[in-house]
Amino acid sequence: NGARTYKIASIPGDGIGIEITEQAIKVLRTIEVLFNSFTFDIDTLDWSSKRYLEQGEYIPADGWQRLRKSDAILFGAVGSPAVPDDISLWNLILPLRKKVIHSGLLYQTPLTANQLTQYINLRPIRILPGLSAPLKNCADGDLDWIFVRENSEGEYSGQGGTTHDDTPNTIANEVAVFTSVGIERTMRFAFEVARGRPRKKLTMVTKSNAQRYGMVLWDKIFYEIAKEYPDVETDKMLVDAMTVRMVLKPKTLDTIVTTNLHGDILSDLAAALAGSIGVAASSSLDPTRQNPSLFEPIHGSAPDIAGQGIANPIGTFWSTAEMLRWLGEDAAADLLMTAIQTVTASGIKTRDLGGTNDLIEVTEAVIVELEKSF
Ligand code: NAI
Numbered sequence: 001n002g003a004r005t006y007k008i009a010s011i012p013g014d015g016i017g018i019e020i021t022e023q024a025i026k027v028l029r030t031i032e033v034l035f036n037s038f039t040f041d042i043d044t045l046d047w048s049s050k051r052y053l054e055q056g057e058y059i060p061a062d063g064w065q066r067l068r069k070s071d072a073i074l075f076g077a078v079g080s081p082a083v084p085d086d087i088s089l090w091n092l093i094l095p096l097r098k099k100v101i102h103s104g105l106l107y108q109t110p111l112t113a114n115q116l117t118q119y120i121n122l123r124p125i126r127i128l129p130g131l132s133a134p135l136k137n138c139a140d141g142d143l144d145w146i147f148v149r150e151n152s153e154g155e156y157s158g159q160g161g162t163t164h165d166d167t168p169n170t171i172a173n174e175v176a177v178f179t180s181v182g183i184e185r186t187m188r189f190a191f192e193v194a195r196g197r198p199r200k201k202l203t204m205v206t207k208s209n210a211q212r213y214g215m216v217l218w219d220k221i222f223y224e225i226a227k228e229y230p231d232v233e234t235d236k237m238l239v240d241a242m243t244v245r246m247v248l249k250p251k252t253l254d255t256i257v258t259t260n261l262h263g264d265i266l267s268d269l270a271a272a273l274a275g276s277i278g279v280a281a282s283s284s285l286d287p288t289r290q291n292p293s294l295f296e297p298i299h300g301s302a303p304d305i306a307g308q309g310i311a312n313p314i315g316t317f318w319s320t321a322e323m324l325r326w327l328g329e330d331a332a333a334d335l336l337m338t339a340i341q342t343v344t345a346s347g348i349k350t351r352d353l354g355g356t357n358d359l360i361e362v363t364e365a366v367i368v369e370l371e372k373s374f
């Protein structure tokens, strides 16, 4: 038949990443049968801390070629108590987003060094129906945000080094790198996102009072690009004041654009304010579409609950919906988001949300809803 085939690279990774990705695949298989107009060709890759401990590497030599052949990447989580976190992060998830420099300075823009050019990290956050969020006086609709986080440079550029190691005089440099090209492409993407939402409102977060170079460049480029989007309302926040505003005046925010580090921290806070880190989704996007984009829950491998079958799969399902939308399957994405929200509204929830259901029960409830509302 004339069905489209989407090649999906699935990287379950470590800990609960393995359990939740398995559930996401069940959901994809259900959607494939219901729609009958596209199929998923899923390539499951065992890139994990287990593989690293046994074979000395997370990503095999032909890894990039395999990934580049895919239309999208579904990622679980990486991190194991048996491997230092900086090793696991810098050998698996960060290289997927950019080229890794192990030490020393690289006089080259991060732009030209990218592996998959996923320069945007997009994190939608809202309070799903049926979830109790920690903020008093915050109705469900009052917190509906989308974070556009710069994903390839800034404070996570990987440049720096140490000298006089293991002496009382050790020096460590962690260099934040900002390029006008990197900032500008992020701003343009953010303005487009803001323009596409009903409130057309974009807040930029920096720390340009204390950090005088990179952050000031951010501010400057923000106001330059803003001229091209007169229909988008703009405002600027310092990151410390932003944490206060998120908690006290959530309704005043809509689309938010931030640097890599600030976006990382603020979006975890946002997820907690929306009810749980277990429900939040994240996409690492190559807006040029020359490379596959990557979709993952924002949480980590949660070794404290791994293997117990109690992890919340909603963040992974929401990420899967984002993946379907990126692939152009809007109807399937909408159906999945509706199913997720019907399930949370009905009170079928894992323990992190104050419920009593396990991973499989939540997954089955979502599958039943998909079939019912198709
Ligand atoms: P974490 O997100 O794994 O866990 C934080 C807390 O939230 C834990 O108590 C955990 O049980 C809970 N939690 C997280 N996801 C949950 C879910 N789906 N359902 C129910 N409860 C959930 O963060 P943590 O503990 O700081 O890091 C654990 C490991 O994960 C570390 O090795 C870290 O480096 C790694 N990590 C990996 C990330 C990634 O792969 N993108 C992101 C964040 C952390």
Ligand code: MG
Pocket (backbone or CB within 6 Å): 264, 265, 268, 298
């Ligand atoms: Mg994080």
